[in-house]
Amino acid sequence: MSTKIFAKYLVTAAVFLALILLVLLGGCSAGDPTPPVAPPTVSVISVQPRSQVLTTELAGRTQAFMVAEIRPQVGGIVQQRLFVEGAEVKAGQALYQLDAAPYKAALAQAQASLSKVRATLKSAQTTASRNAQLVKIDAISQQTNEDSQATLLTAAADVEAAQADVETARINLAYTRITSPVAGRIEVSSVTPGALVVANQDTALTTVQQLDPIYVDVTQSTTELLNLKRELARGTLQGIGEDEARISLKLDDGSLYNHAGRLKFSGVSVNQSTGTVTLRAEFANPEHLLLPGMYVRGVLEQGRDDQAILIPQRAVNRSASGVTSVLLVAGGKVEQRVVSVDRAVGNQWWVTAGLQAGEQVIVEGGQKVHVGAAVTVQSADVGALAKEG
Template sequence: MPLIDARKLAVLAALALTACGDGAEQANKKEQRRGPAQVGYVVVQQTRVPLVTELAGRTFAYRSSEVRPQVSGVIQKMFFNEGTVVRRGQPLYQIDPSLYRAAVNEARANVASAQATAQAARVRADRLRPLAEIEAVSKQDYTDAVATQRQAEASIAQGRAQLETARTNLRFATVPAPITGRIGRTLFTVGALVTASQTEPLTTIQQLDPIYVDIQQSAAALLNLRRRMAAGGVLPASASVRLKLEDGSDYGQTGTVEFAEVVVDQQTGTVTLRARFPNPGGLLLPGMFVRAVFAQAIETNAFLVPQQAVSRDPQGNATVWLVGANNKVQQRTVQTVRAEGANWVVTGGLRPGDRVITQGTANLSDNATVRPVPANTPQQPKPPSPEQLEQQQKAKGKGD
């Protein structure tokens, strides 16, 4: 009995192996009848890709001027409404001009007195000149007369300077707008005493069109960018900047970067870039936080590869499948720096003209033969295999 059982087991094992071999052979035949898998590919070429950066920024007035008194006195009038736009030279405050008007009159009278004295000294000197020539009077008397004349003329010049100072102070009694812009709230009202040496301004005027946006960039990122430019392959881009407001919306106007600071902030380790934006509607106000989006440089030898074509290996390296010679596929490691829309920006691992597989990458293996077609090509329906036809006929017969 044991011998018979052993023979039965050997026969069953042989039958099982035969069945498995037949199954594998049939699977291979089906695979051969099915043909190579169809994959979609794109041909990549080198292109210029802008290095877009998004950084935090803050708005500042294009011009800001604190209005201060240059003479002391009591404010008598105000000629503006708070929050409105004022023009350069427009009167804002009127300080009591009484004392300054009196000083002008006094200085004018002093000039007139000096002129009269100078006239008398000039006449006396002219009369003594011929007498001194014939020695009718001493030459010392003539010399003293000439000196007195010159002192009187100097007094006229001194009086005129004092008159000009008095007129200037009288003009300063009317406080004008130093710049054109929107005026803020006033800190001193009618009846307030102001002085020329006070530390607090009367009010502040800010010019908001155009407006500045100060952008903060880390010194490390700026250093890396400059090194890449020095190494080649990266060119400086235009200075055009777009803004995103605090609510996430885009600011409709486009600005330009004007300059970058030459020092690094010791507390934050950042460098300030200043951009200027048109602000005709006054939407941007000083102190607002915004996001600046701009291209600092241009990659000159980059490839744009669709994101679905790039995968990661267990080590985290970016890889793509390529269609090689004889339609054999191969996997290659690439260097991706960032995403650009629906594509990855690849800076290494590809060559111009490479066929990168973007569709049908699920079951690929190295050196597998594929049937490549351009990406997004419609799938052609295949005729049913003999096995499928036989199954269809059996199913139809059972239904009848």
């Protein structure tokens, strides 16, 4: 009997406790309403147009400003090499000395021949002058006088020919000392003392290259040139110059060359196999850091847009169909806008249509909001965005 009373007591207590809990819960619901949910926070940047230079990186190679292949103009045995391979030489500096003995002898012979014909000329002058007087008094025939005048003219011509022979011999003698026609860096020698060389041979003795200034030849596609001309015609870009443009260099290791150059020549013909034209730039090279044949990348300044709009790449969304868009905050709510982008500039996109100055573009937090939702905005860390990429 006591067991039944105890069980009944437990049931009554449980019911009583349940009633108390229901009363407490009901009181809480009635007195404390659910707090409102705060709008999500997004980071934005304010669109600000700025001046932006339009650049294009073009692959190219360096070329010597001047190249002189040294060849002998007379034949002979090389007696001396008068330069250090790889050194800097001046214009007119002696490079080789050939055996000059045969040419000295030829000059002496030519000078002797000149002296002989000069003596003959003097005799012919005397005879012609005497006969000219004698013919006046009919002491000699007219034919004899004419013959003496012709002999005088022949002797004078012989003197001129002998003088030319002397000058030729003197020039050939001078050619035995081979000099550099330009200043620059000289390469290795293809001959050593004792070698026999001939006039105007196919193989150069050495080569002198002028390296300061130096040329850089780069190539650009015709498509890029056409796009540039269209933008300049529309007034979207302002040309830097009609016939020249600034250009800088990136070396093969990625570093920037510390001298700026100027575009000097644009190829007028198109390479049919590659569809490119050649652009030639000139750079100062006082340290001779640039050597012929080096691979470089030319950064060509083709134009300038004083109202360019650039936004971080993370702010731009691209659909499967290729449509690019951004999320904006307008009136405290999220809005989607289709934009047109032209090219990447570092870690930013160059926007050509779809945005106006002062509009707020979402750069962080866009994945947790939807179009039309109310949001709270905060300014993005511009410094951190600039370091990305």
